[in-house]
Amino acid sequence: MLSPTPLASRSPAEWRAAIRTGQHVGHTSGLADRHVQGNVVVLPAAHADDFLRYCQRNPKPCPVLAVGEPGDPSLPTLAAGIDIRHDVPGYRVWRDGVLADETTDIAALWQDDFVAFVLGCSFSFEQALMDEGVAIRHVERGDNVAMFRTSIDTVAAGPFAGPLVVTMRPFVAADAIRAVQITSRYPAVHGAPVHLGDPALIGIPDITRPDYGDACEVMPDEVPVFWACGVTPQAALVNARLPLAITHAPGKMLITDLLNHQLAAF
């Protein structure tokens, strides 16, 4: 009998199989790290058009990697064989805008009119930064990235609206400039920063107290750099108070077959 594949060299398909069978129910950070991971949103078709228009109008926080057909749990452009009902380690079920349940499988909830959305996430550009030698403090510490609600409104579509949420990573100026260059290559995973410097200018009163994630101090020789964040559409989804919506649980993403560098614009 063959020995199992070491975890570090598992392919995206092997990770999805482990997740589908309940062998892996944890975070996906660092798994198959050359490959694109995505934020997941599942909605009834009646709201899917509005949500897609919301994403189209707010491409920096809501970069759409794929949209499924109504009732179809496959996402063939992201990988052959994906079944979005099983292939995410954790899901959150929202009813009327309130978190109603957290589960590892949504087959029992699936409806014929469900539409699956997969949105780009910052794991891809963080990998690109690290590959180019730009260290990221929260990754080195094993922390979650610091996230903040801003005073910048997204552009509404139907019931979807709310503030832009951003992630913050501190860098010395030379790395901040390099980070603008590198992340500009990745418009499909939030792209270039939306702000740098004074947090108060985008409505963040205290940089040491994030609204989500872990605090990360900004050293005296550093500039805080802010990127649009995938929590933005999740917040808009909660604001919309839909009767039923499903998202991935924080940090438990869909692992796709796409390579991060396939998303590079140039």
Add this chain to the structure above:
Amino acid sequence: MLSPTPLASRSPAEWRAAIRTGQHVGHTSGLADRHVQGNVVVLPAAHADDFLRYCQRNPKPCPVLAVGEPGDPSLPTLAAGIDIRHDVPGYRVWRDGVLADETTDIAALWQDDFVAFVLGCSFSFEQALMDEGVAIRHVERGDNVAMFRTSIDTVAAGPFAGPLVVTMRPFVAADAIRAVQITSRYPAVHGAPVHLGDPALIGIPDITRPDYGDACEVMPDEVPVFWACGVTPQAALVNARLPLAITHAPGKMLITDLLNHQLAAF
């Protein structure tokens, strides 16, 4: 008899002809503004190799667009017919590191061993910024850009050494990010910024008091952004105290036939 070409539509060749014949002896800012202008340095061949190594080691402040053959005043890769002895509106003559003369023609000084260097200048990337809708305050005011000596040393070569000199342009954060993106496309004309944010981190004690050029205030919602500057090699040249060296006079550049957008890396 044909009426003369309106100034705004004069070609680079027409401007060089006007300069060669002494009809134009002023600044070249804004002239033939789709075309690349260059900083000029003329040195005896004995020092040219060291100077070229200095430029190679410091490509951000010293981006070499062309180097002539010893004794040859033409620069065919920049335009047919250039004669560097006549085609710059103003020259400065340096003896032993001291400004000895300012003149509109250097034919009388020309030596068989003179080597002409043309280095990229920020006019090209400023034009690219404005073409993309990023306003530049000192240009709107008709001022010279604010320049500062920094605490960053260039890498020496032979007698050439000295501090990195930078230009400063203030922008709101969104424009600062856009400016990093746009100027990154132009490595041949200083490329991406070298610093942004706190001036003290690069040895600038007072942002309101430039070492060269005109002061430009940084508004409370703005970030100062710093680019490597073509004054750097001129300062290194003065430091080297060569028996004889010639540069263009400030603001009086060589107008080439190259289009600014030909320099775009992508």
